[in-house]
Amino acid sequence: MDILQIVILGIIASILYIILKQINASFAFILILITGIIIFMSIINQIGVIFQLIHTLGQKANVQGMYLETILKIIGIAYIAELGASLTKEAGLGAVAKNIELAGKIFILLLAVPIITAVIEAIISFLPAS
């Protein structure tokens, strides 16, 4: 989908949201949800192309596959946590949104544990053995 179409879609969604909010608040929330889904579904193919580029670059630079995979997973977790947190905050549940953000950070750290271990091992191997 073109960028102009996405912008126009957002404007139309906000107009419909303003109309629908006074009539029926729950439908208005679902409208926000479906707008986010449509916009993301229209850009996910381009994201796949970019990730293929990153993969090819990594293979040419002889980066281990595990690291690239971890980075992509971290980007995915960050996006999903952000989506859920903003939707929950929009629905008026600020505390749950904060908890979702915290869970996202925890899972990102958990995924990064092997990389951090590798970095620390590299540093230790640089140290002169006393």
Added chain:
Amino acid sequence: MFFDASILFQIAGIGIIVALIHTILKQMGKEEIAQFATLIGFIIVLIIVINGLSDLFQQIKSVFLF
């Protein structure tokens, strides 16, 4: 797939029509039927949204290598 915006107008239309039905039924004095109409409309919209959400999560799973 969800590449078109018609689903947006669909949900907005369902919302407006359900609100209309709710108002008319309440004017006729059938309060509980009005509540049920709203509930059914909400369930219909929820089914559409859950289909879209599962599509989105499948795409994210396949792209972000989960």
